[in-house]
Amino acid sequence: MAFPHKEIEKKWQNYWETEKTFRTDREDTAKSKFYVLDMFPYPSGSGIHVGHPLGYTATDVIARMKRMQGYHVLHPMGWDAFGLPAEQYALDTNEHPGTFTEANVKIFRRQLKSLGFSYDWDREINTTDPNYYKWTQWIFLQLYKHGLAYVDEVPVNWCPALGTVLANEEVIDGVSERGGHPVERRPMKQWILKITAYADRLLEDLEEIDWPESIKEMQRNWIGRSEGAEATFTVADQADETIKVFTTRPDTLFGATYMVLAPEHELVEKITTAAEREKVDEYKKAVSLKSDLERTELTKEKSGVFTGAYAINPVNDEKIPIWIADYVLITYGTGAVMAVPAHDDRDYEFAKAFDLPIREVVSGGNIAEAAYIDDGVHVNSDFLNGLHNEKAIEKVIEWLEENNVGRRETSYRLRDWLFSRQRYWGEPIPIIHWEDGSMSAVDESELPLMLPDVGEFKPPGNGESPLANATDWLEVTDPATGMKGRRETNTMPQWAGSCWYFLRFIDPHNDEALADWEKMKYWLPVDLYLGGAEHAVLHLLYARFWHKFLYDIGVVPTKEPFQKLYNQGMILGENHEKMSKSKGNVINPDDILESHGADTLRLYEMFMGPLDAAVAWSENGLDGARRFLDRVWRLLVTEDGQLTSAISDSEGADHKLWSTYYQTVKKVGDDFEHLRFNTGISQMMVFINAANKEETIPRGAAEGFVKMLSPVAPHVAEELWTILGHTSSMTYEPWPTYDESYLVEDEVEVVLQVNGKVRSKMQMSKEATKEKMEEVALADEKIAANIEGKTIQKVIAVPGKLVNIVAN
RNA sequence: GCGGGUGUGGCGGAAUCGGCAGACGCGCUAGAUUUAGGAUCUAGUGUCUUACGACGUGUGGGUUCAAGUCCCACCGCCCGCACCA
Numbered sequence: 040m041a042f043p044h045k046e047i048e049k050k051w052q053n054y055w056e057t058e059k060t061f062r063t064d065r066e067d068t069a070k071s072k073f074y075v076l077d078m079f080p081y082p083s084g085s086g087i088h089v090g091h092p093l094g095y096t097a098t099d100v101i102a103r104m105k106r107m108q109g110y111h112v113l114h115p116m117g118w119d120a121f122g123l124p125a126e127q128y129a130l131d132t133n134e135h136p137g138t139f140t141e142a143n144v145k146i147f148r149r150q151l152k153s154l155g156f157s158y159d160w161d162r163e164i165n166t167t168d169p170n171y172y173k174w175t176q177w178i179f180l181q182l183y184k185h186g187l188a189y190v191d192e193v194p195v196n197w198c199p200a201l202g203t204v205l206a207n208e209e210v211i212d213g214v215s216e217r218g219g220h221p222v223e224r225r226p227m228k229q230w231i232l233k234i235t236a237y238a239d240r241l242l243e244d245l246e247e248i249d250w251p252e253s254i255k256e257m258q259r260n261w262i263g264r265s266e267g268a269e270a271t272f273t274v275a276d277q278a279d280e281t282i283k284v285f286t287t288r289p290d291t292l293f294g295a296t297y298m299v300l301a302p303e304h305e306l307v308e309k310i311t312t313a314a315e316r317e318k319v320d321e322y323k324k325a326v327s328l329k330s331d332l333e334r335t336e337l338t339k340e341k342s343g344v345f346t347g348a349y350a351i352n353p354v355n356d357e358k359i360p361i362w363i364a365d366y367v368l369i370t371y372g373t374g375a376v377m378a379v380p381a382h383d384d385r386d387y388e389f390a391k392a393f394d395l396p397i398r399e400v401v402s403g404g405n406i407a408e409a410a411y412i413d414d415g416v417h418v419n420s421d422f423l424n425g426l427h428n429e430k431a432i433e434k435v436i437e438w439l440e441e442n443n444v445g446r447r448e449t450s451y452r453l454r455d456w457l458f459s460r461q462r463y464w465g466e467p468i469p470i471i472h473w474e475d476g477s478m479s480a481v482d483e484s485e486l487p488l489m490l491p492d493v494g495e496f497k498p499p500g501n502g503e504s505p506l507a508n509a510t511d512w513l514e515v516t517d518p519a520t521g522m523k524g525r526r527e528t529n530t531m532p533q534w535a536g537s538c539w540y541f542l543r544f545i546d547p548h549n550d551e552a553l554a555d556w557e558k559m560k561y562w563l564p565v566d567l568y569l570g571g572a573e574h575a576v577l578h579l580l581y582a583r584f585w586h587k588f589l590y591d592i593g594v595v596p597t598k599e600p601f602q603k604l605y606n607q608g609m610i611l612g613e614n615h616e617k618m619s620k621s622k623g624n625v626i627n628p629d630d631i632l633e634s635h636g637a638d639t640l641r642l643y644e645m646f647m648g649p650l651d652a653a654v655a656w657s658e659n660g661l662d663g664a665r666r667f668l669d670r671v672w673r674l675l676v677t678e679d680g681q682l683t684s685a686i687s688d689s690e691g692a693d694h695k696l697w698s699t700y701y702q703t704v705k706k707v708g709d710d711f712e713h714l715r716f717n718t719g720i721s722q723m724m725v726f727i728n729a730a731n732k733e734e735t736i737p738r739g740a741a742e743g744f745v746k747m748l749s750p751v752a753p754h755v756a757e758e759l760w761t762i763l764g765h766t767s768s769m770t771y772e773p774w775p776t777y778d779e780s781y782l783v784e785d786e787v788e789v790v791l792q793v794n795g796k797v798r799s800k801m802q803m804s805k806e807a808t809k810e811k812m813e814e815v816a817l818a819d820e821k822i823a824a825n826i827e828g829k830t831i832q833k834v835i836a837v838p839g840k841l842v843n844i845v846a847n
Numbered sequence: 848g849c850g851g852g853u854g855u856g857g858c859g860g861a862a863u864c865g866g867c868a869g870a871c872g873c874g875c876u877a878g879a880u881u882u883a884g885g886a887u888c889u890a891g892u893g894u895c896u897u898a899c900g901a902c903g904u905g906u907g908g909g910u911u912c913a914a915g916u917c918c919c920a921c922c923g924c925c926c927g928c929a930c931c932a
Binding site: 837 | 848849850851852858859860861862863866867870871872873874885886887911912913925926927928930931932
């Protein structure tokens with residue numbers, strides 16, 4: 040008989056809810072804590088997909104196991120509910136995005152509850168709740184007060200289709216990450232957060248956290264720290280104008296044969312000669328019209344024009360021409376480079392295209408064919424001649440510093456974080472611009488600064504957000520001075536709310552602080568944080584930045600928020616392709632819950648393969664998971680719902696099943712701990728296969744098994760626990776333990792090899808000496824047959840494992 | 848191009864330290880049972896071979912008594928970055 044999943048699931052979900060089984064209600068310092076967190080979802084209109092239960096089940100298994108192991112577990116859930124789809128809905132319908140969001144949250148909450156996750160729902164939070172975003176705004180004000188939030192007129196990624204600017208991180212290959220619309224550069228006044236002030240610490244502290252190496256590497260690359268030197272060139276015949284360049288290869292200064300400025304560089308105007316002005320202006324205009332995509336196109340030929348001006352190389356007073364070219368980026372370093380075509384691929388390509396001189400200063404390559412970028416002995420370099428790269432770099436930096444024409448310098452690829460969005464559905468930035476041109480922060484006592492109701496969700500079209508439509512809200516008068524002012528109309532990006540939500544879960548109803556210090560001290564850092572790899576550099580870098588800032592101002596007790604991070608993989612469609620509506624290979628979890636049940640879905644997703652792998656969905660595999668649960672059920676429960684008579688209270692310690700049982704306890708605990716759910720589950724299958732072959736099953740083994748099953752299939756397990764005669768939830772029952780002595784077998788099977796090939800096997804004491812093993816092996820018939828007529832060269836005996844006889 | 852990862856049956860995947868390759872599941876084959884089965888139970892299932900046996904973890908080399916595991920070179924696939932000076 041198959042177990043009645045619908046009935047059981049409903050029963051236990053109601054029980055957990057009414058009993059508040061999973062409520063975490065105090066910080067008990069006598070107990071070890073475990074904070075296990077999922078990346079909270081954006082509640083989209085389409086409900087959850089099968090990818091959500093993958094990560095959420097994994098954390099739920101850990102949470103449930105840790106509770107049984109006596110830990111105090113914090114396992115919360117909430118909603119990252121500001122965002123573009125709701126804004127788009129508001130534009131389409133002119134209804135408040137909050138209405139849409141609330142409806143979606145309801146669907147998500149129902150779906151997650153129907154999967155049986157053991158969240159403490161009393162801690163549910165929503166980033167769009169004013170009681171929540173009050174503290175998001177509060178953190179912004181702290182950043183502002185510490186000079187880490189500032190306004191600047193910067194070239195931004197303006198997306199006409201979305202009517203907003205985007206962060207660099209939101210622009211992929213020149214189009215918007217959301218929607219794939221073209222993006223152009225346009226100067227605008229924007230709020231910017233000074234994440235670059237934390238670049239070194241964000242980089243260095245990666246060493247302290249247990250994250251996948253690939254994610255750490257992506258963050259390192261994103262921060263892009265490079266060490267080198269800044270060198271100062273003067274402009275020929277304009278002694279008061281200098282051009283600073285950043286280079287990681289100051290040792291090649293003697294090989295600089297020209298210089299290149301980014302077309303947007305401020306000096307271009309000043310130095311361009313009358314003869315070249317027309318061409319320069321033309322080039323600058325052409326570049327400004329190009330999108331980032333066109334500018335970075337790989338296949339593109341190098342382009343550029345000569346400015347007519349010359350620079351003086353500080354090391355040898357040589358006069359070199361100054362060009363402008365779009366391969367030099369205004370956003371990196373100083374926006375200017377010294378070009379050393381002999382030892383840089385890009386400069387080499389440019390020099391070849393425009394027939395500029397190429398001078399070798401590091402020997403070892405063939406500069407007639409390609410740039411040589413590796414190590415070598417320096418030549419044509421005056422005081423650097425004869426040195427290798429590393430020594431030459433040190434020496435030239437010393438020289439630059441002594442002669443006051445440069446210094447050691449570190450550059451970063453990381454840019455400051457563009458923090459404003461011209462949208463309605465986000466946290467208002469709590470700043471007032473006064474008519475005298477000054478600006479001030481909204482007083483903390485006035486937080487939250489609520490999102491006003493607006494009649495019109497369409498942006499006014501001048502680059503401002505729809506908040507500019509809310510006149511009553513917008514215009515303020517200082518009661519003390521009577522000065523008039525206007526509120527900031529930009530809102531925060533979606534990343535803001537998710538930068539600190541893990542702190543709010545610790546103390547979600549606190550009115551005095553974002554969370555109580557002692558509670559944070561108890562719960563932080565997050566012990567396990569699980570989510571998709573797509574957040575590698577966005578959310579995870581921003582959250583670390585805010586956390587470090589909050590640490591510096593004494594608001595949080597730890598340097599890093601997430602001690603251990605893990606990325607779940609992706610579930611592909613049955614055809615091994617990414618699930619998408621257009622391909623028609625989407626699996627809807629609601630359908631699976633109906634046909635197979637939550638426990639089957641949970642079990643299947645955990646059994647599919649390693650948690651971090653991309654694995655294809657398989658309907659047959661899902662059926663197999665259900666069959667396993669049915670088999671467990673039949674083993675313990677009769678047709679009429681009673682405990683089967685095979686469960687025996689009178690079996691002694693000599694019952695055959697104990698050995699398999701203890702192996703299972705060891706392996707399941709170990710595998711789950713390390714997130715190897717697929718192998719842990721396979722061991723549970725081994726146990727059930729073995730139990731099915733026995734006439735009787737000791738009650739202790741049956742109960743221990745049900746406990747191990749419960750994190751993965753909690754509804755079935757609770758029901759079996761009841762049938763086994765218990766009257767309340769098994770949530771806090773102690774996790775099974777094992778006795779090492781049952782795992783150590785005295786007699787083991789030893790493999791007998793001849794020349795490395797297995798020829799025979801034999802039962803032998805684990806303690807047998809090498810001599811004894813050799814003796815027994817040589818006495819074996821098959822071995823004897825195999826070495827007949829051969830001379831024994833050597834015998835290798837590994838106690839408890841094998842004997843290998845080398846003979847020829 | 849650079850960085851990271853990965854390659855094992857028909858499929859998903861196992862294999863702590865170098866020590867029996869293919870656990871577990873799916874699929875498949877045969878049988879039992881059943882009015883019936885996409886249910887259940889039993890047996891089998893890497894390839895070649897009648898058998899003995901041989902071969903077998905992307906390819907080619909190497910180290911070792913012994914290699915999926917270590918070393919060298921190459922090939923394929925996946926992910927990230929991509930003119931960052």
